Amino acid sequence: MKQCEYCAREIDYSKQYCCDECEKNAKIFFNKEKRSEKIVSAVNCIAFLGIMVSVIIAIAFMPKLGALCCAAFLFIIGIIFAIFPFAPESITKKYKIKKAVLLMRIFALLFVIASVILLLVGLFVL
Numbered sequence: 001m002k003q004c005e006y007c008a009r010e011i012d013y014s015k016q017y018c019c020d021e022c023e024k025n026a027k028i029f030f031n032k033e034k035r036s037e038k039i040v041s042a043v044n045c046i047a048f049l050g051i052m053v054s055v056i057i058a059i060a061f062m063p064k065l066g067a068l069c070c071a072a073f074l075f076i077i078g079i080i081f082a083i084f085p086f087a088p089e090s091i092t093k094k095y096k097i098k099k100a101v102l103l104m105r106i107f108a109l110l111f112v113i114a115s116v117i118l119l120l121v122g123l124f125v126l
């Protein structure tokens with residue numbers, strides 16, 4: 001059975017969305033994705049690179065500074081995922097927009113939780 005591209009409800013083969021609401025929401029989603037695509041991937045690249053450098057700093061020189069930097073970058077990624085919840089295309093295709101956005105928000109929350117834990121560890125344990 002074919003599914004609505006937005007909410008994944010089962011629909012007729014001749015249709016793409018189950019209702020006008022879903023079509024509208026999907027258009028808003030794709031517009032927002034297109035507009036923010038470049039900036040989001042740039043920020044993600046910088047943040048992931050930052051995490052790698054932070055981990056190296058933590059292991060090689062200063063555990064506390066490394067952990068705090070790493071926490072900051074994890075937090076940035078979490079916020080970016082929350083504001084721009086654009087999953088990779090394969091995920092969006094498989095789960096449809098609504099679920100893919102939810103997945104990205106869950107990842108965002110996990111990144112923020114990880115950053116807070118790392119911050120506390122960096123401040124009080126290391």
Ligand SMILES: [Zn+2]
Binds near residue numbers: 006007022
């Ligand atoms: Zn729908």
